[in-house]
Amino acid sequence: MKSIKVDDEFDSAVLNIALDTMKIGKQALVFINTKKSAEKTAEEITKKLKNESEVLNELADKALNSLSRPTKQCERLAYCLKKGIAFHHAGLTSEQKNIIEDNFRNGAIKIICCTPTLAYGVDLPAFRAIIKDLRRYTQHGLSWIPVLDYMQMSGRAGRPNYDKEGQAIVIALTKSEKEKIEEKYLNGLPEEIYSKLAVEPVLRTYVLSLIAVNFTTTKNQLFEFFDKTFYAHQFKDLRRLHSTIEKVIDLLEDWEFIMRSGEDFSSANELEDEKLKATLIGKRVAELYIDPYTAYFIIKCLRNASDKRTDAFSFLQVISHTFEIRPMLKVGVREYDKIQELMLELSNLILEEEPSMYEPEYEDFLNSVKTALMFNNWINEQDEEFLLEEYNIRPGEIRAKLDIADWLLYATEELSRIMHYQSLIKEIIKLRLRLKYGVKEELLTLIRLENIGRVRARILFRNRFRDLKDIRNADISTLSQILGEKIALSIKKQLGQEQKETPQNKRKGQISLRDWEE
DNA sequence: GGACGGTGAAACTTCAGGTTGCCTC
DNA sequence: GAAGTTTCACCGTCC
Numbered sequence: 093m094k095s096i097k098v099d100d101e102f103d104s105a106v107l108n109i110a111l112d113t114m115k116i117g118k119q120a121l122v123f124i125n126t127k128k129s130a131e132k133t134a135e136e137i138t139k140k141l142k143n144e145s146e147v148l149n150e151l152a153d154k155a156l157n158s159l160s161r162p163t164k165q166c167e168r169l170a171y172c173l174k175k176g177i178a179f180h181h182a183g184l185t186s187e188q189k190n191i192i193e194d195n196f197r198n199g200a201i202k203i204i205c206c207t208p209t210l211a212y213g214v215d216l217p218a219f220r221a222i223i224k225d226l227r228r229y230t231q232h233g234l235s236w237i238p239v240l241d242y243m244q245m246s247g248r249a250g251r252p253n254y255d256k257e258g259q260a261i262v263i264a265l266t267k268s269e270k271e272k273i274e275e276k277y278l279n280g281l282p283e284e285i286y287s288k289l290a291v292e293p294v295l296r297t298y299v300l301s302l303i304a305v306n307f308t309t310t311k312n313q314l315f316e317f318f319d320k321t322f323y324a325h326q327f328k329d330l331r332r333l334h335s336t337i338e339k340v341i342d343l344l345e346d347w348e349f350i351m352r353s354g355e356d357f358s359s360a361n362e363l364e365d366e367k368l369k370a371t372l373i374g375k376r377v378a379e380l381y382i383d384p385y386t387a388y389f390i391i392k393c394l395r396n397a398s399d400k401r402t403d404a405f406s407f408l409q410v411i412s413h414t415f416e417i418r419p420m421l422k423v424g425v426r427e428y429d430k431i432q433e434l435m436l437e438l439s440n441l442i443l444e445e446e447p448s449m450y451e452p453e454y455e456d457f458l459n460s461v462k463t464a465l466m467f468n469n470w471i472n473e474q475d476e477e478f479l480l481e482e483y484n485i486r487p488g489e490i491r492a493k494l495d496i497a498d499w500l501l502y503a504t505e506e507l508s509r510i511m512h513y514q515s516l517i518k519e520i521i522k523l524r525l526r527l528k529y530g531v532k533e534e535l536l537t538l539i540r541l542e543n544i545g546r547v548r549a550r551i552l553f554r555n556r557f558r559d560l561k562d563i564r565n566a567d568i569s570t571l572s573q574i575l576g577e578k579i580a581l582s583i584k585k586q587l588g589q590e591q592k593e594t595p596q597n598k599r600k601g602q603i604s605l606r607d608w609e610e
Numbered sequence: 611g612g613a614c615g616g617t618g619a620a621a622c623t624t625c626a627g628g629t630t631g632c633c634t635c
Numbered sequence: 636g637a638a639g640t641t642t643c644a645c646c647g648t649c650c
């Protein structure tokens with residue numbers, strides 16, 4: 093440990109150290125507990141700074157316009173970037189993340205206030221790593237973070253080819269806290285790594301996969317396989333491991349993903365090692381790589397769907413109630429009544445069997461409804477700012493959720509195929525497209541054109557271009573006025589109506605997209 | 611007297627992230 | 636556990 097001195101002009105240690113880092117011409121990563129606090133800290137540092145530059149203004153502009161309409165988050169980021177400060181967390185768009193990472197590497201950005209995102213994966217060393225708090229909220233209240241996490245964060249300090257040294261700084265509020273940090277983190281050992289196989293969904297997935305690809309065809313072979321894993325090595329209790337595997341096999345059989353073959357056994361020995369074989373559906377589930385429980389749940393819902401009125405919301409709720417989509421959006425105390433009311437209104441569209449209010453699963457069920465409502469707003473063309481205000485979900489998180497949702501809907505589509513629910517397949521395909529582009533059904537034809545996303549498609553539709561025929565019949569200059577000439581030419585070309593670029597109307601009369609938005 | 615606006619203290623809420631999974635053009 | 640947000644009581648001002 094080395095001692096350094098910084099000005100203590102302000103009463104926030106983080107602020108003082110960050111400003112000092114800039115004063116000595118270095119860069120710092122500030123690790124903060126929550127997204128909101130990361131943003132706020134970045135903003136506080138920004139407020140103390142004066143100088144802007146053209147480069148930084150450009151960056152700010154790019155970050156601001158990363159979406160068709162900037163959200164408050166974009167505005168806040170742009171404000172900070174103008175002074176060479178940024179915040180970074182999973183809620184940013186990937187474009188914004190790239191801007192920040194690239195420009196931190198080239199030195200334009202001096203300080204990034206981030207959540208643990210930047211401790212893992214991204215290789216972004218800095219002269220200083222400032223860690224504001226080593227405690228984090230978990231399900232069991234506030235607790236100290238793992239030593240491994242601390243090592244990841246402090247490991248960002250010091251850039252191999254630029255600095256001879258790096259400084260990792262942890263903020264302690266009291267003397268006793270300082271001692272605790274020294275003992276646990278600076279002088280302590282990292283905790284053991286635990287095998288992830290212990291998580292039941294993971295075990296289910298692997299057991300089914302091993303059987304489906306005929307890698308292991310009997311129970312004993314499965315035992316042998318898992319006996320050699322890190323999981324077994326760590327827990328040593330093979331009997332317990334085996335009984336868990338047996339439980340998983342029973343479940344998979346109940347769900348009709350595997351069968352035990354050969355009914356007339358000639359000896360007890362054979363009974364002991366009966367053959368396991370994946371069913372057709374089981375094979376597909378293994379290929380789809382979803383948790384078998386999720387597949388079972390989806391199949392149950394599809395069965396209910398076949399004699400019920402369904403809607404996009406029905407399927408959105410199904411996939412919102414799976415292990416894979418987690419974390420679901422949480423229903424807050426203030427909105428509890430509202431979500432419950434909406435749920436009751438939509439109740440006839442819900443495919444699963446609803447738990448009663450008094451069951452412990454009810455909370456998760458309501459969370460799934462909220463998550464589905466968010467997706468539903470997205471496919472009804474609400475923008476990111478709306479979703480941020482209404483659901484407290486940020487653009488980057490929306491993107492991540494949409495990806496998983498698409499994968500789950502693909503799985504749902506495939507399962508309906510295997511089960512011959514023809515009418516549902518069509519509905520699901522349509523829903524996947526709507527989810528991908530975030531549009532109402534009426535825009536699905538227009539969206540098929542390249543360079544036409546949800547915003548432009550809506551503009552076209554509002555201008556009475558409802559399908560490809562309308563566009564084919566349209567005059568190029570009209571289209572240019574609406575979308576700009578480049579896009580107009582491009583879509584005409586896609587429809588086999590290639591046009592020459594006319595020099596005189598190249599710039600004149602061109603109305604920007606923004607002018608057409610209300 | 612009452613509507614309105616500003617202020618600050620108290621009460622109440624909320625709180626990281628990630629990886630691959632699929633298929634297809 | 637702490638930061639951030641909302642609520643609410645209180646006070647002064649103006650009409």
